[in-house]
Structure formats: structure tokens, C-alpha cells
Amino acid sequence: MPADLAVIGLGHLGLPLAQAATTAGVATVGFDTDPRPVAELAAGRPPVDGSLTASEIRRMLSGGFRPTTNPTELGRVRTAVICAPTPPGADRAPDLTAVTDAARALAARLRPNTTVLLESPVHPGTTEEVLRPLLEAGSGLRAGRDFHLAYSPGRLDPGNRAQEYAHTPRVIGGLTPACTEAAAAFYGRLTDKVVRARGPREAETVKVLETNFRHVNIALVNEMAVLCHELGVDLWDVIRCAETKPFGFQAFRPGPGVGGHSVPVDTVGGHRPLRLVELAGQINERMPQYVIRRCAQLLNEHGKSARGARILLLGVTYKPDLPDREAAPAGEIARRLMELGAVVSYHDPHVLDWRVRDRPVPRADSLYEAAAAADLTVLLQHHRTYDLQGLAVKAQLLLDTRGATPAGAAHRL
Known part of the structure; x- marks a missing residue:
């Protein structure tokens, strides 16, 4: 037919x-x-x-x-x-x-x-x-x-x-x-x-603008996250207050990196680069390394070294409640932790098998038992099935890169 x-x-x-x-x-x-x-x-x-x-x-x-x-x-x-x-x-x-x-x-x-x-x-x-x-x-x-x-x-x-x-x-x-x-x-x-x-060129450029708008604003709030941590300021509270402004502001939230299928376009067909987008890409690409640095600092503050530390990664997909791992930062974070000598495992209700550079990463069957046994638990993606209040109680150390845990329940990005 x-x-x-x-x-x-x-x-x-x-x-x-x-x-x-x-x-x-x-x-x-x-x-x-x-x-x-x-x-x-x-x-x-x-x-x-x-x-x-x-x-x-x-x-x-x-x-x-x-x-x-x-x-x-x-x-x-x-x-x-x-x-x-x-x-x-x-x-x-x-x-x-x-x-x-x-x-x-x-x-x-x-x-x-x-x-x-x-x-x-x-x-x-x-x-x-x-x-x-x-x-x-x-x-x-x-x-x-x-x-x-x-x-x-x-x-x-x-x-x-x-x-x-x-x-x-x-x-x-x-x-x-x-x-x-x-x-x-x-x-x-x-x-x-x-x-x-x-015409077609204008329609094509709409996609360039929409994609770059997302990446530039994520880069801004990612850089704010680093600054606010250094200043001792609660960025998540700052965002909560700022988004009450009824004009001129749209809330974006930081994270461990930027994933997904749409990539920023900082050069267009050989023309001059979009410098702001180029810089935003560099900032966003540095976020996995910043997460690693925060992991090492937290472990050191509690008398532990990254080498030999048992680290549990929660949520390895690029969006919550989906199994899609396209360009998710979890892979780079796991790889860098392994290079530091950490013993890495993961939990994700949507991913039953995960490999990083062809190396299988052990999957935790029991979330709470794994969090209790780990020296550090890192929330990379907030799936709805995660009870973060209960997780914060069970985990020895919890780093929340999504600002999803209740205030004071975990260390936030």
C-alpha cells in the first residue's frame, strides 16, 4: 500500500x-x-x-x-x-x-x-x-x-x-x-x-542559534558553579531566586558536562568562529575534570585518597529517565577516575551494561548497599527512581552534580 x-x-x-x-x-x-x-x-x-x-x-x-x-x-x-x-x-x-x-x-x-x-x-x-x-x-x-x-x-x-x-x-x-x-x-x-x-539558510541558522543558546547559557551557569563554590555561595539558591524575575532571565542549571545529540556550532562553513560559542564549548568540556577535582578534594578532606577509593556513579545517561548515553559526561568521568586508581562502579536503572574504553564497569545491584559501601557516591544524573533523601542517609559521602538533593543533605557541585 x-x-x-x-x-x-x-x-x-x-x-x-x-x-x-x-x-x-x-x-x-x-x-x-x-x-x-x-x-x-x-x-x-x-x-x-x-x-x-x-x-x-x-x-x-x-x-x-x-x-x-x-x-x-x-x-x-x-x-x-x-x-x-x-x-x-x-x-x-x-x-x-x-x-x-x-x-x-x-x-x-x-x-x-x-x-x-x-x-x-x-x-x-x-x-x-x-x-x-x-x-x-x-x-x-x-x-x-x-x-x-x-x-x-x-x-x-x-x-x-x-x-x-x-x-x-x-x-x-x-x-x-x-x-x-x-x-x-x-x-x-x-x-x-x-x-x-x-529561506533554507535562515531556517538552518535557526537550529544553530537554538543549539548555541543552550550551550552558552549552560557554560555561564557552569562557570558560576565553580565561582560560587569558591565563594561559599549556594548557587542553587541563587538560581531559585533569580528565576522569579518575570523578564530577561531564563533558568539554566549546572551539571557534570553537556551531552546529547545537538553539538555547539562555533564555526560556520569556513566563516569566522563564533568566539562566545567557542569559549562556551571550552568551559563545558572542562566540567568533567572539575567533577574529578571535587571528588579528590572531598576524599582528601575525609582522610582518603582517590587511589584505591571505591566510587559509585549514579546515572550514566545524558538525560534523566532515558537510556540514551549520547555524549554523556559519565564516560569521561569514569575514565579519569580509573586513571587516578579509583575502583569505579555504577548504578543506573536504564543501563544494564556499561563499558568505558571497552572495559566493563561493575553494576551495583543494590543501590543503598553499594552507596553505604562506597567511599564516595556521585550523582551524575537524577533519575526519578532515586530516593535522594534516603540515599543521602546511606552514603558515606555524596557529591550531587545536579542540585537535586535537599539542601544540606549532600555536597553540591
């Missing part, structure tokens, strides 16, 4: 889109070159990143969603959305390999009047300078005349059940006004509000 929509890339971007489309009654096929996630989804099993539950996958399948590795399906749809991953490459720029592979697969089967959309995080200019030539060369069609082409930045907050796709405005920028309207007609079936950008 032909589908209206093809979602290319069944990862953390593509699956929520496929879910929203299926829920809205749009006949959707999900294409991925990797047979493993396709087989898992077809069997009703949730993705390993925890972005969707098993019941949500089953509802999608019953609603007509079809995961496939068959590229011929791409030639039977009216709309195709590329949601391929763009991880940072060696030069920190987005690696477009998966995007270009998706473009070539689609181009060979592209039909006239199809609307092609890109949602992957990319540098400004990618839609016009990379995606467009591949689609035109592979199809013999011309963008803006024979098919519609537009960019829409992904806006997802993984694990946030309060965020609904239908109530999240979508920004779109088309190659031509007609392309923009075609994209608006599609997203208008899924969301309450569509915001039209001047």
Missing part, C-alpha cells in the same frame, strides 16, 4: 516525526539502511535510546506505520523527510555522510511534485549546496520547478513527556515560495503552528 510520507532515518529525529504523522492519520513508511532498528521496530520493540515506548511503537504499527529497508518505497510517497544523523566529525563540523547517502537513495527514485524536507542539524547552506545538487543529479529533476525542497530544524526534547509534537511550532524555509508553502501544508497536518523563514 503506498504511503503519503517517507521518514528517512529512524533515529531520535525520525521516530518522533513518524509517530506524529501516524497519529495524525498520515500513511507513513520509515526507511533506514540499518536492518537492526527496522527489525526491532517491526517486532514492536522500542528503540534503544528510549525515545519511544513499546506501547507507542505498537500503536504506530497498528496505525499503519511500516518500517523498511527497501528503498523502492521512497518512490511512492508525496513527501520525504530526511532525518539522518549528523554527528560531529574530526573537525567538529557535522558529518553529512548519512545525509548524502539518504539523498542519493531518494534521488534515484524521486518523482515530480514530491516535497523533500531536511530536518538533520546542518551548517547553513547545506540544503542548497549539498542536498539540492545530489537530488537533481540523481533524479534529473530540478528543485523548485519539478519538486519542492525545504529545511525545517528538528525541535525535540527527549524524555520530556510534557512537550507535544502538535503544540511545538515548526520553522520552515523553502527554496522558493512554492516550496515553503508545500512544506507548510505538510507540517500543518502535524502541528498547530508553522513559522515561515525567508
